[in-house]
Amino acid sequence: MPTPDAGAIPIASADDHALAARLAEEAGELLLRLREELQYEGSATLKREGDRRAHDLLVRRLAEERPGDAVLSEEGRDRPERLASPRTWIVDPLDGTREFSEPPRVDWAVHVALVAAEHPIAGAVALPAQGITLSTAHPSPTPPPPPTPPRVIVSRSRPPMVALAIAEALGADLVEMGSAGAKVAAVVQGVADVYPHAGGQYEWDSCAPVAVAAAAGLHCSRIDGTPLRYNQPDPWLPDLLVCPPHLVDEILEVTRGGAY
Incomplete structure (x- = not known):
């Protein structure tokens, strides 16, 4: 097809x-x-x-x-x-x-x-x-530079290894939160700074949040930096990274070197 x-x-x-x-x-x-x-x-x-x-x-x-x-x-x-x-x-x-x-x-x-x-x-x-x-009708302003230390979002019940590795590399605090939409919204609003996810999600979990985050000037990709692709035959997405552009290189040094 x-x-x-x-x-x-x-x-x-x-x-x-x-x-x-x-x-x-x-x-x-x-x-x-x-x-x-x-x-x-x-x-x-x-x-x-x-x-x-x-x-x-x-x-x-x-x-x-x-x-x-x-x-x-x-x-x-x-x-x-x-x-x-x-x-x-x-x-x-x-x-x-x-x-x-x-x-x-x-x-x-x-x-x-x-x-x-x-x-x-x-x-x-x-x-x-x-x-x-x-x-995206009224894109949010790009969040200001994060505080010291930055804040990495994790799930309340099961913090993924990639999030813990990123937090250690950045000297970041961990912030617990619920749904994927709420997590990305927190980064867009400047309430948190990095949302890494490596446990797998479906396209509907991240598609709208990624649209909103990208419109706000944030970096959105898979955790190895490759592009996100939507409307695929299999709607399963293995991983996701949303963060400010200036943190991308430091984060990718971690995520590209680990098995997540």
Whole structure:
């Protein structure tokens, strides 16, 4: 099956940028209402209904607004036709389902991104419980230089070896956080400085966050510095690095020399 030409990256329209932000916010508002409505139903119900209802909303709205585009959603069926589509929306209706199911935690997100020629060209990350939406419609300013020591983000339950190695090399502090969207958002906002991930993720986990981070002037790649490619036949991405440009060389000295 033919794939889009990766040599020419189309430019998203202003309407595409705005739509990504609007849909992420709509799904976020639905999830906040659902969290209130089902707060006494237990975490399993919150997880199930949060995933399902946010997915249904995004798929319906994309069908209304962009009927000719393909869609890849964490909660939907993967259709091979997306590989031949010049435009594919990659969405995570609820990134951080566990965190969402544990009120009052705020480190969960909604991801909406548009991919063309294997690159995210528009995207938004809504952090509904924080009242924040980061998007390519209004790119965030590049974060200021990090403090001394810099801050490396790790998961609460399983800090990856690569993050520990980077932190040691940079003399950095570790910052624990939940969903992938919340982690990248923290780097975009200057709350943290480096997000390395080597445990594997799906494209919907990082696509919108990478769109937002790149628009803010941050470095986004795999942990060995090679480019990230989206809308692939297998949507599994082994690793990810998001950081300020001036830290890239020092970090890659670590990541290229280790087995992560």
